[in-house]
Amino acid sequence: MARGSYAVRVSSPVPNAKSTLVDDGWRKRSGDFYTRRLAPRVDGLLALAANRGLPHQWRLQPYVGVVHERVNALARTLTGATTRNPYPQDTIRTRLVTLLDGAGAQERDRWLVAAESHDRNAQVFAEVARAAREVGLPWMEARTSLDAVIYELEDGNGPVRLTPLLTAALWLTGNVEAAERRLVDVATRFGEQAPPPPQQLPGVRVTAIGSSAPPEGWPRPAFDAFAARLRAGMEQYPDGPPEDWRSA
16 A cells, blocks of 8 residues: 555544543534634634644644624625524634743644544643633634624734625624725735835846735625625614515
C-alpha cells in the first residue's frame, strides 16, 4: 500500500474532544462545532477548526463566536437564502488564541493532535476546554446584545460577507440610517480601480497587476437584490421588522 493512500485513510482524532467538551457544558453539533445557550435565542459557539498539517497530525485553530438567531434569520431572509447550512453559523467570532495572547498571535503547534496518542489527545482537548471556559466564555457572554453584535461586526469580527448581518442588526435596533450608510458604502466599492502597480525594485519585473475584487465577494446582482429587500423593509418598518417579517 502506498504511503500516501494510507495517510488519506487516517481518521481525524478531533471527534474525541466530544466527551471533554460536553462535560464542560458544551453541546455537540454537526462537524467539530459546539454550542451553549447564553441568552434566549443566543448561543455561544466553539469551533475546533482542525487544519491537517502532517499526514497523522492536525493543528487546532479554535475560535469562539456568538450565534444570534434573530440576526441570522433576518440576514437569511434579506439575502433570499433558501437552504440552511447544517453547521452552526456564527454572527460574530474571534480566534481563541487572540483572546489568550492578543492580536497577531498564532496557534502554530500550540494545540497539536495526532492520530495515535497515548492519551487520545486528552491533554490538548482539556487545554482548549479550559481556554474556552476562562477567556472564550466571558467574551461571548459580554456580546449577547444587539449593540455588542453591531460593534463587533463594524470591527470586522464576522464572516467575510458580513453586511447582511450588520444591516440586519442595525435594522433590528431601528438604526436605519446606519444600515443605509452601509449599503451605500458597499455599493460605492463596486468597480473601483485596481490598485496602482508597486514601485519597481531592482532586479524585479512586475508581470501582472491584481484587479479590484467585488466587495465581500458579492456578485453585483445578488447585492442589488439584497439591498432592495432591505430598503423596502426599512421603509415599511423603520423602527425594526416584526418577528415574522418576510420580504415581499
